[in-house]
Amino acid sequence: MTFTHTPQQTQNPNNWLQDIIKKVDTRAAEQQVVRGANSLCVLCKGSRMLCGKTRCPIMVKVNYFLKSAPLMESQDINGVSPPSVFIGRVGYPHVYVGPLVPPVHEDTAIYDLPEQWFGKSMDEIVGFRSLLIRGKHLVNVTKISEAGRILDKTRELAFADTCVDTELNLTKKPQGQITMSDDVQPFGPSAPIRDLHVGNARYNDKIEKAYYDTDLRATPAIVDLYNRGVNITKIQKAFSVGAFGVEKNRRLVPTRWSITAVDDTISKALVTQVKSFQEISEYRVYESNYLDNVFEILLLPQQWSYESMEAWYPGTVWNPNGSSVAIYGDHEGNNGRSTYASIGGCYYSGRLAICEQLIRERRQATAIVLREARPGYIMPIGVWQVRENVRNAMRQKPMKFNTLTQALQFVAGKFEISLSRWIALSALLQKALFQRRISDYFAAAKPASPCMEE
Numbered sequence: 001m002t003f004t005h006t007p008q009q010t011q012n013p014n015n016w017l018q019d020i021i022k023k024v025d026t027r028a029a030e031q032q033v034v035r036g037a038n039s040l041c042v043l044c045k046g047s048r049m050l051c052g053k054t055r056c057p058i059m060v061k062v063n064y065f066l067k068s069a070p071l072m073e074s075q076d077i078n079g080v081s082p083p084s085v086f087i088g089r090v091g092y093p094h095v096y097v098g099p100l101v102p103p104v105h106e107d108t109a110i111y112d113l114p115e116q117w118f119g120k121s122m123d124e125i126v127g128f129r130s131l132l133i134r135g136k137h138l139v140n141v142t143k144i145s146e147a148g149r150i151l152d153k154t155r156e157l158a159f160a161d162t163c164v165d166t167e168l169n170l171t172k173k174p175q176g177q178i179t180m181s182d183d184v185q186p187f188g189p190s191a192p193i194r195d196l197h198v199g200n201a202r203y204n205d206k207i208e209k210a211y212y213d214t215d216l217r218a219t220p221a222i223v224d225l226y227n228r229g230v231n232i233t234k235i236q237k238a239f240s241v242g243a244f245g246v247e248k249n250r251r252l253v254p255t256r257w258s259i260t261a262v263d264d265t266i267s268k269a270l271v272t273q274v275k276s277f278q279e280i281s282e283y284r285v286y287e288s289n290y291l292d293n294v295f296e297i298l299l300l301p302q303q304w305s306y307e308s309m310e311a312w313y314p315g316t317v318w319n320p321n322g323s324s325v326a327i328y329g330d331h332e333g334n335n336g337r338s339t340y341a342s343i344g345g346c347y348y349s350g351r352l353a354i355c356e357q358l359i360r361e362r363r364q365a366t367a368i369v370l371r372e373a374r375p376g377y378i379m380p381i382g383v384w385q386v387r388e389n390v391r392n393a394m395r396q397k398p399m400k401f402n403t404l405t406q407a408l409q410f411v412a413g414k415f416e417i418s419l420s421r422w423i424a425l426s427a428l429l430q431k432a433l434f435q436r437r438i439s440d441y442f443a444a445a446k447p448a449s450p451c452m453e454e
Contacts, residue, residue, distance in 0.1 A: 114384030292376025
């Protein structure tokens, strides 16, 4: 709900936040932008937790915004890129592209490497993101060859294997933005690019080879890079700058889309392998709990199928104004799916992580991911969180059970939401519990054993 006001009220409902920033740092207040005010935020002012969260996400952003603002007093930013790039999606096919450069001179690899973030606190992750200054250069995603040297230099960063000294010349001082909204990930300030200088970068030779193979289609390029041990985040960055595919079809891909596209492409290839293996012989439960996201993952001794379900408490990211827990989910059978999952990129990142473990074991199973996102998960930080949470779960020793009922009873003891709600909304749990299989009829038709006849 958007805040409205009468002439008697202050003209800007966000003045409370502006005042807080001014008291701490006048320079920061001059460059900050606030938009999308929520009436609860105006009433709460970051102190009364009216939204139901355990901490105010806006105040967390403010804290790191104030810490980073003094480092961004110039139009010329010198620093070490992780390396990192960002391709926007607003205005597609005309979007802003450019590097992400922190104004620090040290090893910054972890600033944009989600595979190493598991176990980091929310504050640490917001801190990484807040220091990354985004340079913006407007291009047409379908006309890569006409985009000029800014895109060429940005591509160099996407191909780099290690941190790169970078000089980012902007047309004005980078401007930060504290958004009064839960669905915006933490992000550093930005400004249009005047020029860009990239130091000597050590390219990932596998990515570079795929880039120069202009007859190789994107899907086999992505899968081959993954199979050869290239980090998923690095594949996603290269894919976003149009590095893969037949030359005439190459184009830039917005970062948000490229992340899901790579997770989907890799996991589809893994599913094909999984379906060739023998089924597991017992019911399993894997667990992970990170940033107040509780994951319980069920593996059933059946042929491959997959379901991902998320329960969001009132006041959490995707259920900000609800009065009760909201549960969303989507699934696929043994033949996969042809439409985009309704719950978004998390579906594909979870599928990838489960398949990785099944391939290590050379087994297949029906997999069901159940996730409770509790009030401590105060802001979205990306689908990497699901992939790494599920990876963490699959690394642990699972609990094993002889029956699905036993496995579900165990899961029920770990969740605050009743088991009946999960079952009522789960396609695969209902199928496993209530739909008889042909093998059941064969078992019933077997002759009784001699001892039973006696």
